Amino acid sequence: MQNDNLKVFFLPALGVADNYYLALTEELRKQLHASVSIISPPEPGGWGQRLTASVKVGYSEMVNEISNAVQGYKTEHPDHRVLLMGHSLGGHFAMLVASRLGPLLHGVVLVASGSPHWGAWPAKEQSRLRRGVGFINLLTLSLPWYPGEMLGFGGNQSRRLMRDWCQFASNGRLFELRGMGVLQSAAAQLTLPVLTVYVEGDMLAPEKATDQLLIGFDKIVRTSVTLGADQLPGVPLPHRHFAWCRQPEPTCRMIESWLVAM
Numbered sequence: 389m390q391n392d393n394l395k396v397f398f399l400p401a402l403g404v405a406d407n408y409y410l411a412l413t414e415e416l417r418k419q420l421h422a423s424v425s426i427i428s429p430p431e432p433g434g435w436g437q438r439l440t441a442s443v444k445v446g447y448s449e450m451v452n453e454i455s456n457a458v459q460g461y462k463t464e465h466p467d468h469r470v471l472l473m474g475h476s477l478g479g480h481f482a483m484l485v486a487s488r489l490g491p492l493l494h495g496v497v498l499v500a501s502g503s504p505h506w507g508a509w510p511a512k513e514q515s516r517l518r519r520g521v522g523f524i525n526l527l528t529l530s531l532p533w534y535p536g537e538m539l540g541f542g543g544n545q546s547r548r549l550m551r552d553w554c555q556f557a558s559n560g561r562l563f564e565l566r567g568m569g570v571l572q573s574a575a576a577q578l579t580l581p582v583l584t585v586y587v588e589g590d591m592l593a594p595e596k597a598t599d600q601l602l603i604g605f606d607k608i609v610r611t612s613v614t615l616g617a618d619q620l621p622g623v624p625l626p627h628r629h630f631a632w633c634r635q636p637e638p639t640c641r642m643i644e645s646w647l648v649a650m
Contacts, residue, residue, distance in 0.1 A: 399478025403543025446548035448567035502597025505560030
């Protein structure tokens with residue numbers, strides 16, 4: 389299938405560098421004949437940016453940036469189809485932007501993405517997750533930036549971004565985030581096609597978490613598929629949340645099949 393007029397805006401997972409997705413972006417270009425742009429939150433780089441909290445980017449700012457990029461592209465290429473593709477955190481932004489832009493988009497693809505709310509996990513894990521979110525929240529109250537590189541989770545981030553993430557992880561209500569309430573009614577009326585790709589054995593985005601992320605999107609046309617362990621040979625269970633994009637052919641085939649069926 390030729391997709392020469394297909395544009396994919398890819399939205400990465402929390403703290404994952406753009407170059408981690410090189411194999412995926414190349415496969416999207418090769419298999420779907422799509423042009424690809426990556427939009428990720430800016431991370432505080434040097435100590436000056438960290439200690440002065442000069443990077444003030446949260447969910448609202450990211451939704452604005454992505455929306456502006458899509459609108460700018462559609463102004464220049466009104467006949468082209470635009471997909472938003474979100475991995476993990478990127479899926480949160482994708483669904484919020486979809487609520488705002490609706491008709492400008494051809495669809496949304498969510499891979500290994502779901503609500504971070506502890507309630508989406510098995511009961512035996514919920515207490516541990518609540519403590520983890522509480523600890524991260526305490527850090528965002530105590531420090532001018534989030535030191536994820538030191539903690540081994542999420543990379544160095546703007547305090548604002550992690551405050552928003554912690555709020556979502558605490559109550560599971562996406563539209564209660566700062567500035568997002570205005571999108572709730574539009575989300576309820578959104579009829580956009582959405583492909584959700586669950587990675588079998590994903591310990592950071594169980595299937596129930598994806599279901600929770602999509603609460604309030606009552607009219608989307610959802611297609612759900614599973615990327616099986618047999619399609620990720622040699623990838624151990626703890627790494628599947630991220631490593632799927634290093635073996636991107638199966639995922640891209642799923643996206644292509646979904647596009648053909650639309």
